[in-house]
Amino acid sequence: EAGVTQFPSHSVIEKGQTVTLRCDPISGHDNLYWYRRVMGKEIKFLLHFVKESKQDESGMPNNRFLAERTGGTYSTLKVQPAELEDSGVYFCASSGGRLGTQYFGPGTRLLVL
Amino acid sequence: GEDVEQSLFPSVREGDSSVINCTYTDSSSTYLYWYKQEPGAGLQLLTYIFSNMDMKQDQRLTVLLNKKDKHLSLRIADTQTGDSAIYFCAEPNNQAGTALIFGKGTTLSVSS
Numbered sequence: 001e002a003g004v005t006q007f008p009s010h011s012v013i014e015k016g017q018t019v020t021l022r023c024d025p026i027s028g029h030d031n032l033y034w035y036r037r038v039m040g041k042e043i044k045f046l047l048h049f050v051k052e053s054k055q056d057e058s059g060m061p062n063n064r065f066l067a068e069r070t071g072g073t074y075s076t077l078k079v080q081p082a083e084l085e086d087s088g089v090y091f092c093a094s095s096g097g098r099l100g101t102q103y104f105g106p107g108t109r110l111l112v113l
Numbered sequence: 114g115e116d117v118e119q120s121l122f123p124s125v126r127e128g129d130s131s132v133i134n135c136t137y138t139d140s141s142s143t144y145l146y147w148y149k150q151e152p153g154a155g156l157q158l159l160t161y162i163f164s165n166m167d168m169k170q171d172q173r174l175t176v177l178l179n180k181k182d183k184h185l186s187l188r189i190a191d192t193q194t195g196d197s198a199i200y201f202c203a204e205p206n207n208q209a210g211t212a213l214i215f216g217k218g219t220t221l222s223v224s225s
């Protein structure tokens with residue numbers, strides 16, 4: 001069974017540009033989460049989808065971040081415009097039930113110059 | 114708000130035992146997790162423990178849970194160089210949804 005996959009693995013962009021990260025959850029998992037770890041800090045929750053609906057987006061830092069999960073399968077996280085402080089590793093996770101164990105993808109390493 | 118704290122850890126020699134400690138704040142957490150992040154890799158679920166357990170053993174891994182003190186520890190027996198990684202403990206954010214709250218991570222360096 002394929003695990004959670006994320007694309008791209010790395011992205012280097014300039015401040016002010018737009019970047020879109022993609023996450024493909026484990027097949028059949030209704031719950032999809034986005035987290036990020038900025039340099040030297042904790043892994044922080046961003047938002048949670050149940051199927052295509054945003055269940056909890058309390059961790060989204062500001063309106064430069066937009067997450068979608070059309071059709072309830074893969075999800076995208078767009079940062080527009082990117083700022084220097086957005087640099088970090090963005091993780092996606094999925095789980096099969098509300099209290100199910102979350103399985104993480106390899107992360108996307110974003111560097112904003 | 115919740116805060117998960119983790120101990121710092123010095124380097125250990127191959128074959129020694131390693132212990133990583135974690136203090137969590139929400140006593141209502143049903144599960145507590147340990148994740149491992151190897152260099153350049155993603156987060157790998159290492160093990161988890163139900164809150165009604167005091168101890169869980171899984172091969173070289175032993176998880177101890179002290180609910181009274183809200184203390185969680187991970188013991189790795191016969192530590193190998195492949196165990197070098199960052200270890201994160203995590204608990205569910207029981208106040209809001211099912212998001213995980215992570216500790217800052219403990220870097221384990223194993224020397225041969």
